[in-house]
Amino acid sequence: MYTINVKTRYRFRFYPTDAQAGELARVFGCCRYVYNWALRLRSDAWRTEQKRISYSDTSTMLTTLKQQEATTWLTEVSCVPTQQALRHLQTAFLNFWAKRGRYPSFKKKRNRQSAEYTRSAFKWDSINKNLVLSGLGRLDIRWSREFKSAPTTVTIIKEPSGRYYITLCLDEVFEKLPKTEKTVGVDLGVNRLATLSNGERIANPRYLGGNLSKLARLQRVLARRKKGSGRWQRQRVKIARLHEHVGNCRRDTLNKFTTDLVRRFDVIGIEDLNVRGMTANHCLARAINDVGMGMFRGMVDYKCERYGKTVKLVDRFFPSSKLCSACGHVVESLPLDTREWDCPKCGAHHDRDENAAKNLNMAEGHSVTARGGEVRRQRASAPRRTLRRSVNQLGADCALVHD
Numbered sequence: 001m002y003t004i005n006v007k008t009r010y011r012f013r014f015y016p017t018d019a020q021a022g023e024l025a026r027v028f029g030c031c032r033y034v035y036n037w038a039l040r041l042r043s044d045a046w047r048t049e050q051k052r053i054s055y056s057d058t059s060t061m062l063t064t065l066k067q068q069e070a071t072t073w074l075t076e077v078s079c080v081p082t083q084q085a086l087r088h089l090q091t092a093f094l095n096f097w098a099k100r101g102r103y104p105s106f107k108k109k110r111n112r113q114s115a116e117y118t119r120s121a122f123k124w125d126s127i128n129k130n131l132v133l134s135g136l137g138r139l140d141i142r143w144s145r146e147f148k149s150a151p152t153t154v155t156i157i158k159e160p161s162g163r164y165y166i167t168l169c170l171d172e173v174f175e176k177l178p179k180t181e182k183t184v185g186v187d188l189g190v191n192r193l194a195t196l197s198n199g200e201r202i203a204n205p206r207y208l209g210g211n212l213s214k215l216a217r218l219q220r221v222l223a224r225r226k227k228g229s230g231r232w233q234r235q236r237v238k239i240a241r242l243h244e245h246v247g248n249c250r251r252d253t254l255n256k257f258t259t260d261l262v263r264r265f266d267v268i269g270i271e272d273l274n275v276r277g278m279t280a281n282h283c284l285a286r287a288i289n290d291v292g293m294g295m296f297r298g299m300v301d302y303k304c305e306r307y308g309k310t311v312k313l314v315d316r317f318f319p320s321s322k323l324c325s326a327c328g329h330v331v332e333s334l335p336l337d338t339r340e341w342d343c344p345k346c347g348a349h350h351d352r353d354e355n356a357a358k359n360l361n362m363a364e365g366h367s368v369t370a371r372g373g374e375v376r377r378q379r380a381s382a383p384r385r386t387l388r389r390s391v392n393q394l395g396a397d398c399a400l401v402h403d
């Protein structure tokens with residue numbers, strides 16, 4: 001039997017007591033403060049004197065900061081999450097320098113809050129499934145799925161909807177799925193969730209449409225409320241809840257779809273889309289769909305890794321739509337609203353998406369053979385939007401779409 005060890009993250013809902021919720025609010029506040037403080041330090045040093053402040057510099061400075069009278073409250077919570085906040089900032093900078101991400105932005109109170117605890121700050125009892133966190137005590141977690149290994153890190157998350165989750169980082173063992181000797185190309189769309197190279201069409205889930213119009217309505221109401229008022233706050237929570245619900249539905253659909261794909265096919269060919277660049281549009285349905293694309297890509301990646309299958313990434317400049325999958329002729333233009341077309345050379349009739357999926361299945365891609373403990377892949381080239389962002393723009397705009 002082939003098995004593979006894979007670093008895995010599992011998420012569970014949990015319900016804090018009033019005391020724990022209060023303590024967590026303090027922890028989140030400290031993490032946010034430390035993250036933003038270090039980000040400002042690093043940005044200012046770079047902007048004014050082109051000096052780079054490293055992670056270890058900020059770590060030393062944090063010790064001094066905690067000793068100052070005005071910020072002694074930082075010592076009232078566990079020191080681990082604040083230290084991790086500095087590490088997260090470092091990761092954000094590494095991603096920015098490697099052109100994988102945008103310049104780090106300031107954390108806001110109304111966005112998702114998180115605090116990470118490493119091994120020294122929690123106790124795990126695998127027999128009774130008890131998790132005790134430093135400064136918080138035992139957590140009331142709903143164990144919605146099984147796992148065998150002991151968590152290496154524990155992250156507490158509070159969504160803008162007010163719900164609490166816990167994410168465990170695990171080192172789980174997975175059995176590879178049997179080989180099927182079949183390959184597939186997958187074209188993701190807006191009108192349809194996906195089209196496969198074998199002609200299968202996967203429709204967008206029905207619930208989405210209704211929820212999207214509801215979301216648009218709630219947002220129009222929000223726009224009329226006075227910013228910062230109580231009514232505005234309540235409306236924001238309503239929107240956040242619906243956002244979370246739509247996100248959960250989307251995640252559920254994609255989970256089922258991607259699990260089915262890795263079971264049935266050995267190689268899954270997908271377009272290496274620039275997901276980050278695409279989320280910059282203002283159309284709600286489109287924006288949510290783009291989030292779905294990023295989510296799909298992530299799921300296919302980790303599921304192929306877990307179950308011993310291969311993701312084939314096809315270059316994003318490959319003309320998957322304009323290429324005739326029957327004879328290889330490339331048409332000059334194919335407007336986005338053309339759903340079906342005939343090849344001028346061989347006369348083959350094509351469904352736009354199915355043809356694209358067929359090409360993705362046949363194309364040479366840079367295959368990413370799934371291997372455990374692999375380093376993060378480098379992006380082929382930087383998304384243009386990141387390059388244009390200057391240090392002065394820092395924190396000026398918040399992310400348009402958050403998952």
Ligand SMILES: [Zn+2]
Binds near residue numbers: 328329343344346348
């Ligand atoms: Zn043709």
